[in-house]
Amino acid sequence: MSAVLAEWTKLRSVPRWIATLVGAAVLTVGLSALGAAGGTTDINDHPNFVTGPDGDPVADGFGFAHRTVTGDVSVTVHVTSLTPTGARADRGGPDRGTVVPRTPWTDVAAGITLKDGTEPGSSYVSVLLTGSNGVRMQSDFTQDVAGTPSADDRWLRLTRTGDEVTGFESADGVEWQQIATMTPAAVPDTAEVGPAVLSAPAVYVARGMGGASMGEHPESAVATFQDVTVTPASDGTWRGTAVTMPITDDLIAMGAAEAPSGPVLTERSGTYTVTGSGKVGPQAPDDDVVEAALLGVVAGLMALICVGALFGTSEYRRGMIRTTFTAVPRRGQVLAAKATVLGAATFVLSLVAVVASFVVAVPILQDSGMAPPAFPTPSLTDAAVVRALVLTALFMTSVTLVALAVGMLVRRSAVAITFTIVLVVLPLVAGTVLPGTSPRWLMYTTLAGGLATLRAKPPTATLAEPWALIGPGAGITVVLCYAAAALGLAWWQLRRRDA
Amino acid sequence: MTGALRAEWTKARSLPSTGWLVCVVALGMVALGLAVTGTLRVDECGDDPCVLDTVRLSLAGVNVAQVGAAVLGVLLVTGEYATGTIRPTLVSVPRRGEVLAAKVAVVGVLTAGGAALGVGGALLVARAVLPSRGFTAEAGYPDSTLLHDLTQRAAVGTVLYLVLVALLGVGIGLLVQDTGGAVTLMMAVLFLGPVLALFVSDPDWQAWLHRYAPTDAGLAVQATRDLAALHIAPWPGLGLVAGYAAAVVLAGGVVLCRRDA
Numbered sequence: 032m033s034a035v036l037a038e039w040t041k042l043r044s045v046p047r048w049i050a051t052l053v054g055a056a057v058l059t060v061g062l063s064a065l066g067a068a069g070g071t072t073d074i075n076d077h078p079n080f081v082t083g084p085d086g087d088p089v090a091d092g093f094g095f096a097h098r099t100v101t102g103d104v105s106v107t108v109h110v111t112s113l114t115p116t117g118a119r120a121d122r123g124g125p126d127r128g129t130v131v132p133r134t135p136w137t138d139v140a141a142g143i144t145l146k147d148g149t150e151p152g153s154s155y156v157s158v159l160l161t162g163s164n165g166v167r168m169q170s171d172f173t174q175d176v177a178g179t180p181s182a183d184d185r186w187l188r189l190t191r192t193g194d195e196v197t198g199f200e201s202a203d204g205v206e207w208q209q210i211a212t213m214t215p216a217a218v219p220d221t222a223e224v225g226p227a228v229l230s231a232p233a234v235y236v237a238r239g240m241g242g243a244s245m246g247e248h249p250e251s252a253v254a255t256f257q258d259v260t261v262t263p264a265s266d267g268t269w270r271g272t273a274v275t276m277p278i279t280d281d282l283i284a285m286g287a288a289e290a291p292s293g294p295v296l297t298e299r300s301g302t303y304t305v306t307g308s309g310k311v312g313p314q315a316p317d318d319d320v321v322e323a324a325l326l327g328v329v330a331g332l333m334a335l336i337c338v339g340a341l342f343g344t345s346e347y348r349r350g351m352i353r354t355t356f357t358a359v360p361r362r363g364q365v366l367a368a369k370a371t372v373l374g375a376a377t378f379v380l381s382l383v384a385v386v387a388s389f390v391v392a393v394p395i396l397q398d399s400g401m402a403p404p405a406f407p408t409p410s411l412t413d414a415a416v417v418r419a420l421v422l423t424a425l426f427m428t429s430v431t432l433v434a435l436a437v438g439m440l441v442r443r444s445a446v447a448i449t450f451t452i453v454l455v456v457l458p459l460v461a462g463t464v465l466p467g468t469s470p471r472w473l474m475y476t477t478l479a480g481g482l483a484t485l486r487a488k489p490p491t492a493t494l495a496e497p498w499a500l501i502g503p504g505a506g507i508t509v510v511l512c513y514a515a516a517a518l519g520l521a522w523w524q525l526r527r528r529d530a
Numbered sequence: 531m532t533g534a535l536r537a538e539w540t541k542a543r544s545l546p547s548t549g550w551l552v553c554v555v556a557l558g559m560v561a562l563g564l565a566v567t568g569t570l571r572v573d574e575c576g577d578d579p580c581v582l583d584t585v586r587l588s589l590a591g592v593n594v595a596q597v598g599a600a601v602l603g604v605l606l607v608t609g610e611y612a613t614g615t616i617r618p619t620l621v622s623v624p625r626r627g628e629v630l631a632a633k634v635a636v637v638g639v640l641t642a643g644g645a646a647l648g649v650g651g652a653l654l655v656a657r658a659v660l661p662s663r664g665f666t667a668e669a670g671y672p673d674s675t676l677l678h679d680l681t682q683r684a685a686v687g688t689v690l691y692l693v694l695v696a697l698l699g700v701g702i703g704l705l706v707q708d709t710g711g712a713v714t715l716m717m718a719v720l721f722l723g724p725v726l727a728l729f730v731s732d733p734d735w736q737a738w739l740h741r742y743a744p745t746d747a748g749l750a751v752q753a754t755r756d757l758a759a760l761h762i763a764p765w766p767g768l769g770l771v772a773g774y775a776a777a778v779v780l781a782g783g784v785v786l787c788r789r790d791a
Contacts, residue, residue: 047708062726070732318731326729330722337714344710348612444710445547445601449717453597456721459728460593460745461562496728 034359034368041342042372048338052376055334056384062327063388067395070323074405080314081152081276082404084216088316089172091151092276092309093229095144096256096296098267101221105190106143108226109204109258110160111302112184113141115230116251130235131492135164135175136312137231141254141305143189144227145196147218149272154217157227157311158187158198158210168198168210172313176211186258189224204258225269226256228307236492251308259303271296275309317494320406321419321487324392328485331384332427333452335377339431340447342373343438343521352530362525366439370432370518377431381424386411389420415487422484422507429507429514430455430478436517440524454478454513462497470497474506481510534623534632538606541615542636547605552644554598555692559648560655562591567656572664572671584665585684585754588656592688592749595648599641599692600716603699606637607782608709616791630704630783637696645692649685680754687751687768694748694768695720697775704782720745737761744771 043049080088131137142159156170158178166178166185178200186201196218198210230252273295297304346352359365393409402408409416430451438447458479462470474480474497482498483490483506490502498506542548566587610616623629657673665671676682699716706712723743727736740746740761750760750767757763762770 047711051711066726066730069735070730072731323729323731326726329725329729330718333714333718333722337710341710445605445713448710448713449597449601452714452717452721453594456717456725457593457597460721460724461590463724463728 034364035371037355037358038365038368038372041346042376045345048341051334051338052380055331055338056380056387058334059325059327059331059381059384060387060391062330063324063392064327064395066326067324067392068399070396070399070401072318072400072405074316075400075402078405079276080405083152083172083313084154085171085173086404087172087407088314088405089152090231090276090310090312090314091153091172091274093144093227093274093311094295094305094307095146095149095223095225095227095272095274096269096303096305097144097146097149097223097225097272098261098265098269099221100224100261100265103192104145104224104265105188105262106145106224107186107188107204107258107260107262108143108256109186110141110184111255111257113139113160113162113228113254114252115139115162116253116306130233133163133231135161135167135169135177137234137310138162138164139230139250139252140167141226141228141252141256141307142187143225145189145191145215145218145222145224147222149223149274151274151276154215155311156189156196156198156213156215156218158189158200159227159229160185160187166200166210168213169311170196170213170215172311174213176213178210179208224261226254226259226303226305228252228254228305229311230308231310231312234493249308251306253304253306256303256305257301259301269296269298269303271305273308315407315488316405317488317491317499318401318406319486319488319499320393320396320401320409321389321416322485322496323396323401324389325385325419325423325485326392327388328385328423328427329456329482331381332430332455335381335427335431336434336451336455337448339373339377339434340438340444340451342369343435344442344444344447347442347530348444356530363522366518366522366525369435369439373435374428374432378424378428381427382421385420385423385427389416409487413487418503419485419487422503426481426484426507426510429510430481432514433478433510433517436514436521439521440517451478455481459497463495471500474498474501475509478510478513480506482506531628531632534628535635537619537622538629538632538636541610541619542606542640545605545609547609548602548640551598551602551605552640555595555602555641555644556648556651558594558598559589559591559645559688560651562594563588563652564655564659566590567659567663570660570663570665572669582665582671583753583755584656584660584671585653585681586752588652588660589649589684589688589752591648591652592692592752595645595692596695596720596745597717599645599696600699600720601713602641603637603696603701604703604709604712604716606633607700607703608707608712611707611791612709620791626787627783630779630786633700634697634779637700638693641693641696642689645689649688653681653685683764684752684754687764688749690768691748691751691771694771694775695744698744698771698778701775701778701780701782704786705778742770744774747771 083089139162140159144155144157146155147153158168160166165180168176186204188199190197194214195212197212199207201207230250232247232249434451441447455478458473458477462473483501484503491499702715703712723739727739730736747762747767748771750762751764
């Protein structure tokens, strides 16, 4: 305990260090605010999305063969084929960079949809047979439950009882198994129901030479449905509608393509052939308000690394280390005390700095365009925001401890500072220079991966920043491993070597 | 002046760190260049028609080499303040401008030597490696040779850039006088621009950062293809870095002359 007290006295009695620590926090907040004031986005003026039932940005485009039903209803179909047509079928392999893997929300799919009319963005519930993600039941652009991983032809059923809708699937139309029961937000008593086909655009990412460029190619698919039954039997005819996103001249100028024209629905002796193009699912931009609000972290981190390294090396420069070891002969204890004091001080300061950055920068970002509906307002009570802020503070703390340990190991401040900073920033610069090859492995092996903690949104391959390739859990694990390894090595050398 | 030069040269060469840092400059160029060219494949780039700037990629080691150059410049100044040799230095050469000029000359020559070795080595390595990765004359990638004027510009420009970075280090070392602070500041000068450009989503701000951040502006001189896409032209970019370096060294000189050592 007295060792901790001694280290705390050393840390707080060097005015330059205290100034740098506080300066790191001020730098973080100030640069974050400055960066937030700089960038502007016009995505809300030129949206590539519509708003879903809860106000979030969504994509809603598919081929819909539908009829109007009222009250409780059950619809059964037998999906006998699902064939991608157009671009995806033609393309042998990626020729414009890497294809972003298909998620349950961006797959080709055929099934039954129950929807509030045919306006894009309206409430719905679906059971779908997808191309590579098995059977899914989805609702309102947010809920997604997996059925069996089946890819063969499949019988699907959607049953509505009051507000609840239950999805079933079957291999033969005789033995049925339930997938899930969902309550869509706003499907009224009288709604549209019937076979649906969707095929999300393929997304290609080419990275290298300082950025990532993303391209989208619209795709379409054809599915055949047999044994289509609606109970209670309702009269009326099936109508085919291509549910499409509103497309403006702005979007066409930016490279968006109009949906292919042609009949959505053809029927021959009980076999319904439906053509569809588009994606039904969340369409939030990959850019992250929380990450943008923490722009200053890298600069603050450099100042923290400086203090961390000097806290280790300056004892050697002044010969103070001998006094320290005379007072506390157990050297492991000295290192533990140093790490505790520096870690605690850094964590508190970093947490204050990132929370302040968030509070200051988010309103500025919203003024400059990162606003709802494209970017829902993040709140300090969101689990994802709390995770991002706490993990970012932990990331800054761990890197500072790496600098301390390297400082104790090499005893030269220039080497310790340079080594640690380079380990954080060089992979980022190298990752943008290298063409083609994914910089993902660099993120998994260097301190740069820790920047993944800044993001509140899930990982994505579509952004220029390489740290968005990995998740926050992986990022913080890499940094914690570095800190543990560096401190362990320093402890071992401290016991072995002369001071 | 000769005496001041000899004194600075003796101080520089008798420090073990000097040799190491010149090695970082030379070997960093070659090693990272090899890591890049050795993992490159001709069919890997995204947009078509696509041409990779193989000369620039072979010289990617400058990202590591500049760290060595910066620390070399800083240490030859702050080392004197840390050990106190600055006082005997100023006693024996009372005209402080002469001390500064001698330091600049020694740092410049040392960095230029390491950088020339590194750039030459990196280009030789690239020339040996690239054909086996598919970058042949038939594929549109003739051997990089110093006879080609764009390659020449990239090579000479890279050496000059590294010298300017080392001089920036001298200037910041004189201004800060403390090793830790000066090294941290140099790392921020070199890397903050490119990293912040990754954060900023607004293309105007990105372009502004690429144009005025020292690393991006200075390394425009390495481009040999697709010159129209550069944010700042090659020589003006390097000229901007020269301006930064001159301003910082002059400010450092003023501090050296005015402040007590």
